[in-house]
Amino acid sequence: MRKAVFPGSFDPITLGHVDIINRALPLFDEIIIAIGMNSAKKYMFDLEKRIYFIKDTFKNEPKITVTSYSGLTINFCKKNNIDFILRGLRNPADFEFEKAIAHTNRKLSKIETIFLLTSANTSYISSSIVRDILRHNGDVSILVPSSVVE
Ligand code: ADP
Numbered sequence: 001m002r003k004a005v006f007p008g009s010f011d012p013i014t015l016g017h018v019d020i021i022n023r024a025l026p027l028f029d030e031i032i033i034a035i036g037m038n039s040a041k042k043y044m045f046d047l048e049k050r051i052y053f054i055k056d057t058f059k060n061e062p063k064i065t066v067t068s069y070s071g072l073t074i075n076f077c078k079k080n081n082i083d084f085i086l087r088g089l090r091n092p093a094d095f096e097f098e099k100a101i102a103h104t105n106r107k108l109s110k111i112e113t114i115f116l117l118t119s120a121n122t123s124y125i126s127s128s129i130v131r132d133i134l135r136h137n138g139d140v141s142i143l144v145p146s147s148v149v150e
Contacts, residue, residue: 004028004084004114007036007073009127010050011043012148016125018057020088020116025063027114031086033058034076035068044131056147074109085113090123 006021010033024031033054035047043050051066058064069076073085085105087098102113125143133140141149 001030002028002084003030003032003080003082004086005032005034005073005077005080005082006086007034007069007076009038009041009043010035010054011127012045012050012130012144013053013057014122014125014127014130014144015142016088016090016118016122018145019119019122020086021058021064023116023119024086024114025061028084028086029063031064032080032082033064033066034073035066036073037068037070039070044134053145053147057145074105074111077111078109083111085111087113087115088118089115090118090126 004024004027006017006024008017010017021031021033035050037047045053047068051068054066058066077083077085085102087102089095089098098113098115102115105111105113130140130143133143
């Protein structure tokens with residue numbers, strides 16, 4: 001059984017994340033979307049809300065489960081028998097950052113990171129821009145799934 005984790009903050013989930021998840025579905029038997037909890041980070045949406053947004057978006061997709069974790073992603077993988085980490089790449093900055101993490105994770109474990117390039121029409125979307133727009137009462141409906149808009 002091919003299991004992958006898609007780790008992230010998802011503060012909030014965007015159509016960029018949704019694109020990566022939908023395109024990864026045919027590649028895996030199960031995708032665990034796991035919200036990493038970092039006590040040093042300030043989030044706009046609390047954990048329950050972020051989990052709800054994702055669960056509602058994928059409520060008709062039996063291959064997807066949503067959870068949270070703290071600590072190293074590779075430890076979460078080992079505990080849950082997950083062999084693959086899924087990440088999206090938007091631009092060269094993402095690549096440089098992700099490359100170092102993926103190399104390190106593979107030195108520390110046998111877990112492979114699988115990268116998908118973002119689709120051209122969602123590659124500009126980021127959770128931080130969505131948060132900025134929300135702070136100023138702007139319209140984010142073309143950037144996020146409907147559960148977030150509501
Ligand atoms: P993190 O804090 O770990 O970067 P994010 O929620 O921002 O968490 O991102 C989780 C994953 O989703 C990362 O692999 C990131 O590259 C990817 N991602 C973020 N935005 C997009 C997008 N617009 N298109 C595709 N992938 C994206």
